[in-house]
Amino acid sequence: MSRFRLEYEKVSLSLKQPFTISRGTKSEVNNVIVRLSADGVTGVGEAAPNSRYDEDAEKVANFLEALPNSFFDDISHPNQLNELLDEVATRNSVPSVQSGKAAVEMAWLDWYAQNQGQPLWKLWNAPTTRGPQTSYTIGLDEIDIMQQKVQDAREFPIYKVKLGTGRDKAIIRGIREVTDKPIRVDANEGWASVEEASQMIRFLADHNIELVEQPLPASRFEDLVKLKKESVLPLCADESFIGDESLEEIAQAFDIINIKLMKIGSMTKARNVITKARKLGLKIMIGCMIESSVANTAGAILALWADYADLDGHILIKEDPYQGVMLDEYKHLIVSERTGLGVVNR
Template sequence: MSHFKVDWEVFPLKLKEVFTISRGSKSQVPNVFLSLTKDGFTGYGEAGPNTRYNETPEKVEEYFDSLPGDFFDEIEHAEEITEKLEGLNLSSIQSAKCAIEMAWLDWWAKSQDQPLWRLWRIDSPTGPVTSYTIGLDTPERMQKKIQEAGQYPVYKIKLGTDRDREIIQAIREVTDKPLRVDANEGWVTLDQAKREIEFLATQNVELIEQPMPADEFELMKKLKQWSPLPLAADESFRGNEDLREIEEAFHVINIKLMKIGSLVKARQVLKEARSLGMEVMIGCMIESSLANAAGTLLALEADYADLDGHLLIGNDPFSGLTVLESGEIELSEKPGFGVSK
């Protein structure tokens, strides 16, 4: 029996503009791309390690290097991958696990000559409207970014500063489109969070992501009871938390593949969240069209999409993921995730 040929490379994704959130700025992001080749088909996976979760490209490479040469042999279902990885007893690098499963799924669907969304028995390749992120900057620069991104129907605005109202007021001078706000844990007291949300509730804001630090869970429970706007868990939700507890503090969970480490698990969590009456957003880090296509596969069954990482970079190594004029994100009919290198 032939073995899979396994390769990977670190590829710096270069942002079109410096990207700033409340925790810092970046101009490029070194993601790690994995390829699996066998029987004439190549599947691709992407790891987007984030230092917020103590992950680096070097740790991802070490994880890949620790895989036995026959790791992918005799795998018949993606569900088996997580079990095999757990059996290796390696340090948990979620973005690496995600890339491994992603590459196998892409290879498997290509070997079946089918798009993954069809193999997963999803009716349509068209998902919800994706937001387009406007990173922190001066109010004037954020106005310009909005105007340059005039084709998108919903904007995600990074906040969590001492000038949040000034930023929103400036944005409202140039657009009346719906906004989603991401404070990235930037509001540190309950009173501050309430003041900001009270203002944002008058500004055509759809929801607010992670208003307070993840370790302020008890305060978040109080904030949810009061909030006139839906609150979404991002840093507060990595993937293994008890959703019944998360539901006490948030209306929405933001599932990110690089945090949860598995499309299969993400889909299970999505269904569980829905059963608890929560809404689900599928989000992303700074990623290429490959990882965002994997996210789109999940978003086909979700309420919100925030899958614009590939739109923020200038050197996307993959193509084939479409954002329609309506803002809806759409997978192709091509096999696998439907993107090409």
């Protein structure tokens, strides 16, 4: 009999306000909390599946159910997990769900580091315990409501503003009426052509915009390459970078990659990607879906090696059931001295 016990729980996380991007609106998300127990220690992980990548909580559950009881018994190093999880999915004819893989690895890493009596960041020799400042996301809405959202989040030094609509210029002008703080723009694939994107970027450059995330659909690689040559602002890959794309090609179209655990499926894989991306001159952003402090704490550990952070998912929900990553007065991410990921029940 395996000494490990894997359990999971589907959880609905309600948002403080409806969250709208160019693809739609949500008022709650259905995530999956994973717990891995052995030797009196329990590690926790979280899956935040996203429909953009054809994932949902039911697919995560099916993936977890396919894992045999003995799966964890022969794992001694985290580098083994990602490949073995894919093998299990193939053997059981179950789709390999990236967010589910991320949750399982997260739980194992939390368990492993707790068992070693160390914080994970310390085992990984992190250069610091203080990450970048996180941005705070302003979802699409009526302009006066978006203005109010900015004012309600006045303690944050950087905003990420969702665009990709026919009224983007009016939105930016409206937000600039209430704040002069730096803004990062995320179009979520919402602009239709190189011409439209290039024109919008020139407009944004005149309004103290720091960078532009995913201006065109990920399927339009050649257009993205052309746009980078014309762009006066740095471009960040989100939907264009899931995790297995050629970083050499990504570097032709973008200046920054947004690594999200729910896309890439693995903290250890993300660390390897960060190392390779830096050699190619790419900067790193660590982002998130709508997540609790479980997944956002895992993201914060990765952000210790990053240039930018967009880890506000746990701030956008009404009742975060966990606590882990902290923010200092300047909204820099601070990881915990607790063992494992540093996550505890609230």
